[in-house]
Amino acid sequence: MRSFSYERATSPGDAAAAAVGIANAKFIAGGTNLLDLMKLEIETPAHLIDVNDLALDRIDETADGGLRIGALVRNTDLAADRRVRRGYGVLSRALLAGASGQLRNKATTAGNLLQRTRCPYFYDTNLPCNKRTPGSGCAAIGGFSRQHAVVGASDACIATHPSDMAVAMRALDAVVETVRPDGTTRNIPIAELHRLPDDSPEIETALQPGELITSVTLPKPIGGTQAYRKVRDRASYAFALVSVAAIVQPDGSGRVALGGVAHKPWRIEAAEAELPDGAKAVTARLFADAKPTRDNAYKLPLAERTLTAVLREARA
């Protein structure tokens, strides 16, 4: 690990300002992904700004009946919150499908959104990776790519976003609230938070330098049957090959977001109009522009079958 200086921030605005005031600074909250990457020298910050004292660990009800989740709310606490379990079951389910008990106790809401891909070529510093070393190439393209993206990828990167929580939040139309180094705040719909790789896969989000996530807001509960189904190589403690977050209403309408298939949670609202016609019609629309590799083409029928199972269960 490279050497770094360390400070504990006392307000969100100060933290954001500090992050641009010092070269190569990074925020640290749970640290479960960042420290792993620092040990491998994939992340090499010169300065860490510990944001754990920022009192962003509450879940409050909003005026319009939704929930405002502080950026530092731990994954365990968010999944177990009574209001989340009752009104946003898909979110509890997604969180509980991710990582291990130990990691969920430490990992935060904002950190979960900002975690980096688990593409094995991103982790292998002996091999080219445009996300790790821009311009060096992509070893995953032409490599073993069974875990990689089937849609929305580019010639520069075929990595997937690893979060389960973000997939549920995408289905729930969450909004991310931030503070910038100049003290101004803004709201970013979760659909616009994560980027597709295009020709700059090293830029993963819409966040500007120093911009700090302070909370994530969920609109008021929309009811329906909510499910998160994750298909993985082991029954527990593994990343998704394919996952489906679904909210199905009694009239057959609903929402669907997929994990494990793209560089961001994959949802196309127009595809949801096909829900009454079944999973095949929905996934055909979601994957209209898919470009799978030989290794990961299985994800297309797997996603369709997973959605079929989710819909069958929801309508039972």
Next chain:
Amino acid sequence: MTTISLDVNAETHQLELDNRTTLLDALREHLHLTGTKKGCDHGQCGACTVIVDGRRINSCLTLAVMHQGDEITTIEGLGTPDGLHPLQAAFVEHDGYQCGYCTPGQICSAVAVLAEVKAGIPSHVTADLNAPVRLTNAELRERMSGNICRCGAYSNIAEAISEVAGRSA
């Protein structure tokens, strides 16, 4: 270097540490509490599991400087050779190990799992998110999935934890 105080097993220690020192290395290399084990050092195996402010975490994936004032419990703080924690005694009774390297992490994790179930925290295999949680074998195995045992002593580990869970239920 940063000077911090760490509260470990009800004792306060003053330490001057390189910022890079993980909580795991602070425990092992600076406080010589070698019960907590370094397995993968990347949060994948659970051998380094300790309990911080009542919650189990991977001590390899957190910095010691981030834990000033936190209450840290390691395997050494759970029981002693003459006064074993009920879970330590149950692991012995049920032979819940072979080489023993993952055992301190398994036991710290299991202590926290029982508390999580008591607190009603659901898991991936909990059928109804809004009903009380019961510690079935499936629940126990899911909740312990962050602790890997390369010897494959899982069946005996599950029996040891079940026995203690049943006793305290």
